[in-house]
Amino acid sequence: MTNIIAFKPRAIAAEPEEPPARDASIGRIVGLDAARALAVFGMYYSHVGPWAEESGTWKSFLMEIPHGRSSALFATLAGLSLVLIAGGSRPKTGRPMRQAVVRIALRSVLLLALGSWLVALGTSIVVILAYYGLFFLLALPFIKLRTRTLAILAVVFGIGGPMIIQWAWSSDTSWMEAIDAKDPLAMWSGEGVTSLLINGTYPGIAWMAYMFAGMAIGKLDLTKLAIQVRLLIIGPALALLGYGGAWLIGKFLPSADTSAMDAKWSAFDQAMSKALEGKDTENWTEEQWKAFDAEHASIYDLMPGDKGMGGGFDWTSLVAASPHSNMPFELAGNIGVAFTIIAGLVLLLGRFGKLRFWFAPLIAVGSMSLTAYVAHIAAVWFLIDHPANEVGYATGWRMWAVFVVAMLIFAPIWKRFLKRGPLEYPMHWATLPAKLVK
Numbered sequence: 001m002t003n004i005i006a007f008k009p010r011a012i013a014a015e016p017e018e019p020p021a022r023d024a025s026i027g028r029i030v031g032l033d034a035a036r037a038l039a040v041f042g043m044y045y046s047h048v049g050p051w052a053e054e055s056g057t058w059k060s061f062l063m064e065i066p067h068g069r070s071s072a073l074f075a076t077l078a079g080l081s082l083v084l085i086a087g088g089s090r091p092k093t094g095r096p097m098r099q100a101v102v103r104i105a106l107r108s109v110l111l112l113a114l115g116s117w118l119v120a121l122g123t124s125i126v127v128i129l130a131y132y133g134l135f136f137l138l139a140l141p142f143i144k145l146r147t148r149t150l151a152i153l154a155v156v157f158g159i160g161g162p163m164i165i166q167w168a169w170s171s172d173t174s175w176m177e178a179i180d181a182k183d184p185l186a187m188w189s190g191e192g193v194t195s196l197l198i199n200g201t202y203p204g205i206a207w208m209a210y211m212f213a214g215m216a217i218g219k220l221d222l223t224k225l226a227i228q229v230r231l232l233i234i235g236p237a238l239a240l241l242g243y244g245g246a247w248l249i250g251k252f253l254p255s256a257d258t259s260a261m262d263a264k265w266s267a268f269d270q271a272m273s274k275a276l277e278g279k280d281t282e283n284w285t286e287e288q289w290k291a292f293d294a295e296h297a298s299i300y301d302l303m304p305g306d307k308g309m310g311g312g313f314d315w316t317s318l319v320a321a322s323p324h325s326n327m328p329f330e331l332a333g334n335i336g337v338a339f340t341i342i343a344g345l346v347l348l349l350g351r352f353g354k355l356r357f358w359f360a361p362l363i364a365v366g367s368m369s370l371t372a373y374v375a376h377i378a379a380v381w382f383l384i385d386h387p388a389n390e391v392g393y394a395t396g397w398r399m400w401a402v403f404v405v406a407m408l409i410f411a412p413i414w415k416r417f418l419k420r421g422p423l424e425y426p427m428h429w430a431t432l433p434a435k436l437v438k
Contacts, residue, residue, distance in 0.1 A: 027350020028222045033366030034345045034359055036077055040372045041365075041404050042070025047125050048380060049400040051270050068323025071128055071202065072210055072334035073341060074369075078132055079139065079214025080342070086143050089221040095438065101140060103434035108136035110430055112185075118374070119189040123381050124276070129373070130191060131202040135211050138204060142212070147219040154212035158331040161206030162318060165326060168198050206326045213335045217342070228347040235340030242333025246321030271299045277384070277392060364411035368421025372407050379403065 045066040052060030086092055086100045115130025142153065168176070176194040179186075186192025197204045220227045275296050321329040349356055349363075356363070365372050383393045393399065414421065420428060 025223055026356075027353075028346050030356055030359070030363045031222075031346030031349045032077065032080070032342065033363045033369075034349065035073065035342050036366035036369040037362045037372070038341060038345075038366075039070050039074040039077060040369050040376075040407075042066035043074070043128075043373065044376050044403045045400050046070060047376065048384075048395040048403065050396045051266070051273075064323065068325075068330065069334050069337050072331075073338045074128070075132070075135065075202070075207055075210035076214035076335060076338035077342070078135065079211035079216075080218040081214075082136060082139055082211070083143065083215045083218030088218055091144065091219075097144075099434045099437045101143070102437050103431045104136055104140060104143075106431045106434060107427065108133045108140075110427060111136065114374075116185055116189040116191065118377055119191050121381065122385060123377055124385050125377050125380055126201040127377060128202055130185075130189070131196055131200065131204065131207065134193075134196045134204055135208060138208060139211050139215065142215070145215075147216045150212045150216035150219065154209045154216060154335070157206065157212060158209035158335075159328050161203070161209060162327045162331070164205050165198060165203055166317060173199075201324060203326055206331060209331045210335060210338070213338070217339065222343075222346050223350065225347070225351075228343045228350075231339045231343035232347070235336045235338075235343060238336025238339065239333050240336070242329045242331070242336060243321050246319050246329035246333075249319045268299065275299060277394075361408040361412050364415045365407050367415065368411055368424050370427065371421035371423040372411070374423055375407065376403050 043066070046068075049066070050063065052063040082104060085104055086097060091097070092100055110133070111129045112133030115127050115133060118127045118129065142150065145153075176199065179194050180192045183192035183194070186195070191200060196202075217231060220231075222228065275292075317325070318327050319329055320327045321333055323330070349359060382388075383399075384395065385392075387393065411421070418425075
């Protein structure tokens with residue numbers, strides 16, 4: 001009797017992906033750092049830079065470019081960084097992935113605490129760090145998803161999020177006030193979960209679109225020229241769809257034309273900022289606010305009527321693309337701008353190594369973006385919100401330029417001697433317990 005032994009062919013191991021070339025890998029790192037620096041400097045401009053004296057002109061258009069787009073770029077980069085911590089295009093598995101998840105969770109809690117503390121100090125800047133901390137926590141369950149799935153989630157949140165925001169603002173908001181009354185974050189800093197998720201400046205229900213978009217491209221191999229070129233096509237296309245689509249719909253639907261509304265809000269914001277300049281409003285009593293409102297009643301005449309506050313669901317507002325409208329067209333346009341900047345800088349600094357010397361100060365600032373961001377909040381706190389002379393300094397081109405130049409000088413000098421920025425070190429040390437995870 002013959003014994004027949006069936007031999008199964010050995011499974012052929014998949015060939016490992018070739019590691020990216022050193023120049024391409026460095027190009028990705030420094031390109032992302034340069035993009036972070038641009039985002040930070042754009043937020044500097046949004047907070048202390050000059051406002052356009054009139055709207056609807058090329059000058060006002062150029063001056064308003066950083067508004068909204070800088071923080072959106074920062075959020076997209078945050079999503080990208082989140083995925084890179086977990087391995088990027090070659091995701092970690094097992095213990096390394098568990099350690100990465102714990103590390104991200106620790107960073108999230110620290111950012112949430114730091115951001116809330118800065119708000120509690122009383123600053124005129126809408127601090128974004130607490131929002132980012134919450135964004136990281138919300139994104140953690142999705143960290144293993146593929147590029148296509150993450151892109152779909154970005155679309156879902158980019159469309160569904162704004163509709164939820166509109167619904168929340170057009171309905172009875174007493175439930176938000178009830179939550180805030182028991183929310184420790186709201187009692188501490190004034191910005192609680194409802195603000196971070198729905199009715200804040202950077203509402204998570206819509207801004208997760210930026211996070212998921214950043215996570216999606218983080219899953220790609222950004223060192224490859226084909227990926228970079230693809231993003232440089234997708235980016236401008238999304239920007240055209242977002243800003244161009246909103247403009248086109250506004251032309252065909254006069255009720256959706258937001259240009260006049262934007263001009264009114266801009267005038268109101270400028271007048272209010274001027275009236276509050278140098279005042280410590282954080283500690284004002286209700287009587288002081290009433291006195292201020294009575295003295296500056298004319299400012300409120302500039303405020304346009306808002307359908308979104310108790311006047312029913314405002315469908316036309318969904319086609320807005322103005323800064324911080326947090327509507328689908330603005331989200332799409334901002335994501336397009338972020339993709340273009342990220343891919344452009346990674347391509348530029350990856351393919352033309354000699355340019356890294358000239359970009360070195362910008363790259364150094366981006367490598368310590370947390371320090372750079374918090375530094376300008378501290379400067380505004382001392383110079384404008386709580387000045388020693390009780391008068392405060394005027395914002396404008398000069399203050400913005402001083403902030404930018406100061407960081408461009410400080411960051412390279414610091415990096416010459418130390419690896420991480422002043423705030424990046426404690427952030428790193430605080431996440432070291434993640435290495436203990438088995």
